[in-house]
Each structure stands twice: as C-alpha cells, then as structure tokens.
Amino acid sequence: MADLKLRIRRRLKAAHRTFRELKMIAKGLLSTDHPIQVHIIPMRRCNLSCAYCNEYDDFSDPVPLEEMYRRVDKLAALGTTLITISGGETLLHPQLDDIIRRIRSHGIIAGLITNGYLLTPQRIQQLNQAGLDHLQISIDNVKPDDVSKKSLKVLDKKLQWLRANAEFHVNINSVIGAGVREQWDAVTIGKRAVELGFTSTVGIIHDGTGQLRPLDKEARTVFAEMKKLGKHSYARFNQFQNNIALGQPNNWRCRAGSRYLYICENGLVHYCSQQRGYPGTPLAEYSVGDIRREFLTEKSCAPNCTISCVHQTSLVDFWRAPQGLESHTTFHPVARPELVQIESAREEESVMGD
Numbered sequence: 001m002a003d004l005k006l007r008i009r010r011r012l013k014a015a016h017r018t019f020r021e022l023k024m025i026a027k028g029l030l031s032t033d034h035p036i037q038v039h040i041i042p043m044r045r046c047n048l049s050c051a052y053c054n055e056y057d058d059f060s061d062p063v064p065l066e067e068m069y070r071r072v073d074k075l076a077a078l079g080t081t082l083i084t085i086s087g088g089e090t091l092l093h094p095q096l097d098d099i100i101r102r103i104r105s106h107g108i109i110a111g112l113i114t115n116g117y118l119l120t121p122q123r124i125q126q127l128n129q130a131g132l133d134h135l136q137i138s139i140d141n142v143k144p145d146d147v148s149k150k151s152l153k154v155l156d157k158k159l160q161w162l163r164a165n166a167e168f169h170v171n172i173n174s175v176i177g178a179g180v181r182e183q184w185d186a187v188t189i190g191k192r193a194v195e196l197g198f199t200s201t202v203g204i205i206h207d208g209t210g211q212l213r214p215l216d217k218e219a220r221t222v223f224a225e226m227k228k229l230g231k232h233s234y235a236r237f238n239q240f241q242n243n244i245a246l247g248q249p250n251n252w253r254c255r256a257g258s259r260y261l262y263i264c265e266n267g268l269v270h271y272c273s274q275q276r277g278y279p280g281t282p283l284a285e286y287s288v289g290d291i292r293r294e295f296l297t298e299k300s301c302a303p304n305c306t307i308s309c310v311h312q313t314s315l316v317d318f319w320r321a322p323q324g325l326e327s328h329t330t331f332h333p334v335a336r337p338e339l340v341q342i343e344s345a346r347e348e349e350s351v352m353g354d
Helices: 002-030 065-077 096-105 121-130 152-165 185-195 217-229 240-245 288-295 308-317
Strands: 037-043 082-087 109-114 134-138 169-177 199-205 260-263 268-270 279-282
Touching (some): 037 065, 065 096, 065 260, 082 096, 096 109, 134 152, 169 185, 169 217, 185 217, 199 217, 199 240, 260 308, 279 288
Parallel strands (some): 037 082, 037 260, 082 109, 169 199
Antiparallel strands (some): 260 268, 268 279
C-alpha cells in the first residue's frame, strides 16, 4: 500500500512538473528578456577532492541564508524559470532545504547537483518535503580510483535509496573522452540508472587545455550506446555532442549571460563555470538591459563549448536574433588555463526534464 501511494505521488508530481516545464518553454518562446536557467552556488566547500575539479575548496563557509534569499528573490524578479543549485557540495549547506523552498515559493523549478555521498533515506525525504523538482548525481567510474571517488560501487546504495524514496526526478550523468580510463564504465553506469527508473546522460570532456579532441573508435561506440539510453530525457536534445564527438566545432548562438546565468558564491554573474569573470557583474545590479546585451553578444568560446546546460538552454532561441551585431560587443575570453579543466562535462549537465 505504501508503494502504491508513493507511485501515485510520483506520477502526480511528474505531471505537475511537466506542466510547469511546458510553461517555462512557452514563456521562453514568447519573451527573450528573462533568464531561463540559472546555476547558483551557495556552497563552494566539498567533502571530496576529485583530481580533475576546480569547482571546490575545503575551507569556505556557506553563503548565509538571508543572502541566498536575496539572490533567489532577485532572480525571481528577473523572471527566471529554473534555478539549479550547484557547488562545491550542495548538501553541505546547513539550510539547503530553506533555499529550495524559497525557489519554489516563487513558482520557479528547483534543481540540485550533488555528489550523492551525504544522501540518506531521511535526507531524501527532507528534499521531498522542501519541494525539490530535479536532482543530478555525476558518477565518474564503476570503481573509485585516484582521480575520482564518485563511483558506482560507492554510490549504488544511495541510488537504491533514491529509488525507494525520491518523489523528484533523478538524472545520473557519466562521462567519456580524454582522461577517462574506462570508457565503457559510462554504459554500465547509464544502464544501472535506467534500471532504477532514472534518466541517464553523458558528457564528453575535453583535454586539460580546454580544446576538443575527437573521440577514439571505442569512445564513439560508447557514445552511441549512451545516446540510446538517453532517448527519453529532455537531454536527448544534445545533437551538438555529435560534432564534439568528432572534434568539430558547433555553429550556434550561445545565450550565456542572458538566458543562462552562473552565479558564484560571491553573488557575481558569469557566463558559465568555465568563463568566470565575464561579465562579473553583481547579481543585485543585473538588469534587463544586461540580459538584452548578452543575448546579442557573440562568445568566441562557443564553437568548442562542451557545457550541455548552456547549449540546451540556448536551444530555445536558436532561430532568432543573430549575434555579433555592430552595435554590440563580441566576447573574447582571456586565456585562463585554470578554468578549463576536464570537469566541465561532469558538473554541468542540465537537470531539466523527465
């Protein structure tokens, strides 16, 4: 009887979530003056120290709750439709549930990215009660190694708890490409995710200089298998990855700074995690004028971009408003090697959709 009630709640919440996501898309099609998706960082500290990652530290304090409220309220005033909480390790923030509730109080879709280590049945129930819509865990390998401890062997029990308790959508993201030791681990992870009733996505990572490299034959085979697993997810809108797999640039209009924002722990607006510093404006000062400017600003890093959430968010506007107009600036990122490590595909897959 308890299982039946859980299934009913899940179906009702999934239907309501789908309705809200359709409204999000409709709003995005009707107006270009608001962000569609925002990644916000309330916690830079992490309980792990994966060798590839430049998105964490082991000492910083959580952003105070009242400050997070102000940032969420500002994003709501800008018309944001989806906020994904990222880190660091998000579950380390002592008032994470309050942040989720604040997001939901504005009618905004709430997503969360976590390494999963701190999940327990009780913690999952608390996330249910807070109103979380989407959760993503990135799993890097089947067995832990000296590069990453985010392994299926360690996290499988957490996945089983999610299967038994979660009323929100769960996505499991894995990776292939340069620097990955066992390419077929992604398929093992993806199949386990689907077996448990979750969606599965894959990211293609680049090398340590931030440049794309074609996948080898084995990795291309793995990529084809992973695309089959992801066919029922919103993230199936990932045709850009076909070119990335071949090491070829994509011709697209990146709307970072406009339709997609990355808000760091200091409350500054950035294009994404890999271009921190641009535009670097305090969120409190960000305006519709900034959104309109960045909507038309061409980003020279776009052709070789591997960050799925930015691609997918920008897809809403692929057909309109050419960029690089004479009256607007063109973005030329400064070479910052420390910001182009191989974590980009691991940590920013979109959490939208079932």
